[in-house]
Amino acid sequence: MKVFLNPGHAPNGNPDPGACGNGLRESDIAAQVGHLVEGYLIAAGLEVMTLQSDSLSEITDTANDWGADVFVSIHCNSAASEFARGVETFSFPGSVGGRDIAGCIQRQIVGAFAEIDPDFPDRGLKEANFYVVRNTDMPACLVELAFISNEEDAALLKFQVDDYARAIARGVTDYEQAIS
Numbered sequence: 537m538k539v540f541l542n543p544g545h546a547p548n549g550n551p552d553p554g555a556c557g558n559g560l561r562e563s564d565i566a567a568q569v570g571h572l573v574e575g576y577l578i579a580a581g582l583e584v585m586t587l588q589s590d591s592l593s594e595i596t597d598t599a600n601d602w603g604a605d606v607f608v609s610i611h612c613n614s615a616a617s618e619f620a621r622g623v624e625t626f627s628f629p630g631s632v633g634g635r636d637i638a639g640c641i642q643r644q645i646v647g648a649f650a651e652i653d654p655d656f657p658d659r660g661l662k663e664a665n666f667y668v669v670r671n672t673d674m675p676a677c678l679v680e681l682a683f684i685s686n687e688e689d690a691a692l693l694k695f696q697v698d699d700y701a702r703a704i705a706r707g708v709t710d711y712e713q714a715i716s
């Protein structure tokens with residue numbers, strides 16, 4: 537299975553670091569998690585391509601041209617309220633495959649973090665018309681790992697990078713088993 541990983545926003549935060557808060561930049565966290573996920577998936581025998589780019593069309597064109605079987609975009613959430621917390625995963629409205637991969641990843645993150653932080657909310661699966669899930673030809677999802685704008689969530693993003701990566705990788709391998 538060919539897995540396309542897209543850490544959100546621009547490499548090294550230039551020109552777009554994404555959301556910033558509590559001393560963290562979304563582009564950096566997404567890149568760290570994506571790099572680790574790539575390693576775990578390659579170790580599991582999957583083909584992986586990772587691209588972080590400020591150009592959304594470059595991302596979806598590359599995934600489509602490569603013939604990816606599944607697409608995962610990695611982001612951090614942000615809200616005006618400093619109290620908003622939790623993980624949520626998006627897919628394109630009506631996409632059955634998108635909802636499947638979103639569900640596999642959401643389940644693994646929720647399961648892993650239930651032990652790390654029992655107060656970490658499961659915000660569930662959502663649908664959204666985001667560019668990268670709309671313009672990819674394969675099942676696609678976008679995971680919002682946690683809120684960079686919340687102090688407790690930011691601590692998870694800073695210190696539990698490897699737990700996020702393992703959970704996403706397990707979600708992808710769960711998906712592979714489900715479709716094979």
Ligand SMILES: [Zn+2]
Pocket residue numbers: 544545554555562611612
């Ligand atoms: Zn983002």
